[in-house]
Amino acid sequence: MRAPASNILLWLIALAALLALPWVVTSEYYVNIASQIVIAAILALSLNLLIGFGGMISLGHAVYLGVAAYLSIYLTAHAGFGHLAGALIAIGATTMLAMLFGYLALRASGLGFLMITLALGQILWGVAYRWASLTGGDNGLGGLKRPHPFGLNLMDPTIFYYFVLFFLGIALWCIARFIQSGLGQSLQGTRDQPRRMRALGYNVWLIQWLSFVCAGFWGAVAGLLYAYYHQFVSPQTLHLTTSAETLLMVIAGGTGTLLGPVVGAALVIILKNVVSAYITRWLILLGVIFVAIVLFMPEGLVPGIMRGVRALRRRLRGDKMTDAPSIAKERAP
Amino acid sequence: MTTPVLEVTGLYRYFGGLPAVRDVTMRVPAGERRLLLGPNGAGKTTFFNLIAGDFPPSQGAIRIFGQDVTRKSANERTHLGMARTYQIITLFPKNTLLHNVIISLVGLRDTRFNPWSDLRRQAALWDEARATLALVGLGHLADRTVAETSYGEQRRLEIAMALAQKPKLLLLDEPLAGLSADERQDVQRLLQSIPRDVTIVMIEHDMDVALAFADVITVMQHGQVVVEGSRADVVADPKTREVYLGH
Numbered sequence: 001m002r003a004p005a006s007n008i009l010l011w012l013i014a015l016a017a018l019l020a021l022p023w024v025v026t027s028e029y030y031v032n033i034a035s036q037i038v039i040a041a042i043l044a045l046s047l048n049l050l051i052g053f054g055g056m057i058s059l060g061h062a063v064y065l066g067v068a069a070y071l072s073i074y075l076t077a078h079a080g081f082g083h084l085a086g087a088l089i090a091i092g093a094t095t096m097l098a099m100l101f102g103y104l105a106l107r108a109s110g111l112g113f114l115m116i117t118l119a120l121g122q123i124l125w126g127v128a129y130r131w132a133s134l135t136g137g138d139n140g141l142g143g144l145k146r147p148h149p150f151g152l153n154l155m156d157p158t159i160f161y162y163f164v165l166f167f168l169g170i171a172l173w174c175i176a177r178f179i180q181s182g183l184g185q186s187l188q189g190t191r192d193q194p195r196r197m198r199a200l201g202y203n204v205w206l207i208q209w210l211s212f213v214c215a216g217f218w219g220a221v222a223g224l225l226y227a228y229y230h231q232f233v234s235p236q237t238l239h240l241t242t243s244a245e246t247l248l249m250v251i252a253g254g255t256g257t258l259l260g261p262v263v264g265a266a267l268v269i270i271l272k273n274v275v276s277a278y279i280t281r282w283l284i285l286l287g288v289i290f291v292a293i294v295l296f297m298p299e300g301l302v303p304g305i306m307r308g309v310r311a312l313r314r315r316l317r318g319d320k321m322t323d324a325p326s327i328a329k330e331r332a333p
Numbered sequence: 334m335t336t337p338v339l340e341v342t343g344l345y346r347y348f349g350g351l352p353a354v355r356d357v358t359m360r361v362p363a364g365e366r367r368l369l370l371g372p373n374g375a376g377k378t379t380f381f382n383l384i385a386g387d388f389p390p391s392q393g394a395i396r397i398f399g400q401d402v403t404r405k406s407a408n409e410r411t412h413l414g415m416a417r418t419y420q421i422i423t424l425f426p427k428n429t430l431l432h433n434v435i436i437s438l439v440g441l442r443d444t445r446f447n448p449w450s451d452l453r454r455q456a457a458l459w460d461e462a463r464a465t466l467a468l469v470g471l472g473h474l475a476d477r478t479v480a481e482t483s484y485g486e487q488r489r490l491e492i493a494m495a496l497a498q499k500p501k502l503l504l505l506d507e508p509l510a511g512l513s514a515d516e517r518q519d520v521q522r523l524l525q526s527i528p529r530d531v532t533i534v535m536i537e538h539d540m541d542v543a544l545a546f547a548d549v550i551t552v553m554q555h556g557q558v559v560v561e562g563s564r565a566d567v568v569a570d571p572k573t574r575e576v577y578l579g580h
Contacts, residue, residue, distance in 0.1 A: 177448075177449060177451065178448050178449075180451050180452060180453055181447055181448050181449055181450050181451060181452065182439055182442070182444035182445045182446065182447045182448075182450050182452060183445065183446055183447055183448040184448065185435075185436065185439065185452055186436075186439065186445045186446075189425065189436050192425050192427075193423055193424070193425060195387065195423065196419070196423040196424075196425075197436075197440070198386075198387075198406070198407040198408050198411075199385060199387075199407055199408075199411060199416075199417055199419075200408075200411060200436065200437050200440035200441075200494070200498070201408050201411035201412050201440035201441045201445075201498070202408055202440050202445060203406070203408050204408075206446070207445070207446070210446065210448070214448065
């Protein structure tokens with residue numbers, strides 16, 4: 001179960017690129033885009049826990065992003081709480097919401113699970129949209145000032161980027177640890193053979209629920225950082241389109257991998273923010289790219305590229321063995 | 334009188350209006366090798382699934398080690414000391430054989446809920462998994478993925494996963510199905526090596542192997558028990574011939 005050397009190398013390259021980014025991309029605009037990518041990556045990683053490792057496709061994951069963002073802005077900018085208390089309550093309450101939603105959604109599996117998550121997400125979107133006295137309705141909720149943890153000036157785009165990157169690092173480390181843990185391995189077992197797992201003594205429902213709560217927690221962390229970044233939240237944050245966009249990030253990058261959602265987040269955010277400046281109908285381009293990924297790398301960009309690299313290496317060595325993605329023994333990072 | 338390991342009383346299971354299991358009563362004492370025989374569609378696997386807790390019975394009671402488990406879930410029953418194998422192989426094909434046994438071992442440990450314990454660093458767990466694979470003659474294939482092994486090896490892995498949990502009641506659903514003659518002998522030897530403190534209930538169609546293995550045989554047809562007794566009694570009973578030959 002040791003990670004192959006190529007995976008470690010890929011991680012080191014990714015880490016070096018992320019750390020060096022503000023020095024290479026000197027424009028504040030692009031550093032801000034990078035911060036958005038990092039926040040989206042944390043959300044995508046949390047959704048990947050459900051989809052990639054648990055086989056539970058959710059279309060309501062933006063709820064945790066939105067609720068944590070609403071709560072932190074409301075508590076800090078409108079209810080007189082300090083930043084730390086606001087952040088802790090926002091994350092705690094959102095995680096509790098995930099406990100409730102997990103309890104409801106896991107009464108079904110497959111399409112039923114997907115529909116319940118979608119419905120719960122849309123209910124909260126409706127609440128955010130209609131309960132204008134609390135949420136600001138369509139106008140959203142703003143007024144949050146970025147905190148100054150340990151004297152750091154988070155208004156500086158570069159410092160803010162490193163701040164969110166720190167959380168991405170923690171999220172990656174915790175999730176990497178989770179998937180190798182007893183609970184993580186149990187979750188992957190319930191994805192592949194739920195009936196067998198029950199016969200082996202696993203409480204499949206409880207394992208899925210605990211994982212759902214973990215995913216909700218990391219979604220809340222992303223929501224808090226989202227609130228700090230935008231200093232504003234609107235019903236759009238927890239709308240179906242945000243959930244679908246996050247789902248797209250996970251599928252495009254590669255489900256069941258750690259790096260996949262990060263790459264997927266980068267792809268979608270760059271298309272959405274950078275390419276849209278040049279191409280009005282950027283959604284068509286996003287659609288074309290997604291179809292191309294599904295056609296040529298059905299397992300996602302990261303596993304697909306890794307497969308390509310391995311095939312190239314074999315060709316260079318003169319080995320004629322093919323590399324089928326479905327029975328690949330070596331896992332993508 | 335000692336408490337039977339498995340006691341089933343008046344068990345029924347309907348699928349819609351169709352009775353798959355009808356009024357089955359069975360008592361399996363400790364250490365017994367019980368064989369379930371019957372043609373396809375006799376309700377043997379449904380009966381197994383009811384004992385294992387895959388679905389609840391429509392009527393009747395199931396007791397394991399004297400404890401009423403009729404309404405208990407499959408995983409709770411496993412924690413009482415029951416393990417099973419499947420007629421259709423149910424493994425984790427992308428994982429190694431070692432990993433499959435690890436998953437089986439972790440199923441009975443508190444580690445299964447721990448989001449922090451790195452399973453790769455639990456040397457004792459890996460040693461135990463390797464020892465279990467060696468027991469069923471798969472030690473040399475431990476690091477291969479299931480997809481890279483033969484059908485016979487996968488059958489043995491099924492048994493290894495069940496044995497890894499050190500059960501006191503083992504349910505084997507056609508462990509010899511689809512195996513070559515050599516593989517059958519291997520699995521047969523493996524089954525005979527299981528100590529007598531493990532009670533075994535087995536479904537099997539290979540009469541020679543099954544009759545050599547069983548202490549008591551239960552013949553089922555149309556969801557009901559039609560004959561039950563020792564090997565000699567069952568073979569001599571005209572109902573057995575009727576079930577298998579139709580006359």
